[in-house]
Amino acid sequence: MSATHSHGRDDQLLIRYLLGSLSEDETERLDDLSIVDDRFAVDLHAVEHDLVDAYARGALDEDTLRRFELHYLSSPQGRAKVAFARALVRYARSGGPALSLDAGVREPGAARGLLQWSLAAAAMGLIAVAGYLFSENTGLKRQLIDVRAGLEERQQQLEEQLRHEQAATAETTRELDRVRQSIAQLQGATRLVASFVLLPPTRGATELPTLSIPRGPGVFAVTVHLESDDFPAYRVTLTDPATGQVIWRSGILRASGDAGSKALSITLGADLLKPRRYMLEVSGIPARGTAESVGIYPFKVVLL
């Protein structure tokens, strides 16, 4: 990621803002600018795209990568942007159709010239038409009056049609509300309330990852990053280390993501966990033979 731009854009500051690394006061100042200041909003928008692209290309340095995965990827919005960036990178690398902007259909300079000529031609045409009309006889004027009357009638018809469509739209809106209420009732139990990323434990790590989960119904998503992707399929088991009890076991999972950054995605019920330590064990399932453990991810849960 570049650090500065010709007009003084501080990319590093914007990146730290996007990754939640700034102080509260500084964050609030930039929150304000992100809504109020047009230039800042454009810069932030552009830097966010480049940041996500850099992640998708594996071009982030270690610290930024860690902050990105802990903060930015914890929101569904962030993950969706990453998925898009990965697709864009892959599309570019796969050699998408080469297109020439020079031979493009909309060269701005050329378009402006064409527009000027068009306007000049239109102005000449208007002058000619005005002169013609000026010298026309009353019969032609009557014809114009007839045309106008026809247009007014058509206008009335269209307005009537619009009134009918507006009434139909209002009814559709009410129906949509009813359907949404029904869906909301059905989905209450599976509402996504939080999402987390678990990285492979590193030697010397002193703090357990903490999952802060809202109490109550709903589900939360966990992205479990793998150290390596050596198996065609995986299974994840959630255990209470204090009792050895298996709390939950996943179905067959497949790793997703770029080479070198493979991960498993699981979804757990928020009601499943209590405020204590847990252990996620990832087992690799070979094409033949028995499953073997490939990683243990301890973490603690805090209920909010």
Added chain:
Amino acid sequence: MRRAWRNSSHWRHRLGWTTAPRAEVSLTKSSTRTPEEFQRFLSWLDEGVDSGGERYVEMRRRLVSYFGRKLCLLPDELADETLIRVARKLEEQGSITDSPPARYCYIVARFVFLEYLRGADQRRASLDDRHAATDPVVQSAASEETDRASDEALLDGLDQCLQQLDEYDRALILEYYAGEQAERIERRRTLAARLNLTLNALTIRACRIRDRLEKCLDAPSSGT
């Protein structure tokens, strides 16, 4: 504008309604009851320069990003709630003169965010004694569902969405985001010069095309 408000799919698209149906319902029902009210709201946001709805779309995008950065679960809904409150205030008072429109939107957004935080606390308090059992079968199914989006499907969807752009926009977006990070700045300067644009104008254009692609990829018809 009145006719467009009622009927034009083009206008609805420009307002972002085709990709945010919730916003459409909220704004038409709760915020602005008539096309005239909606027009007044757009005019106020435009501050005297008719942007053709662009200013509204941009403000909504900024608000969605703001709530997203705050890690709110439903940033789209909170952005709509903010705009609804602003529009309602405008109707009640007839005008808002103590702050420029963008700053007033930010002030309201902060209140909406604080209420969101308080609401989360209340939900937690009322659900303290709740401990329903969770069906492991449902959990397995959910994890399978989360796992379903494959890279290939996403790539196909992107290809389809790129085909929907005109040739100029397609070439611009691919050129703008081409190359490795280190070479991009120079590459973009060259591109801007070729297109007779300032770098800032090129950035704005590329960001807008990218936003359109992201929305297109979110749409059910893109197959993702």
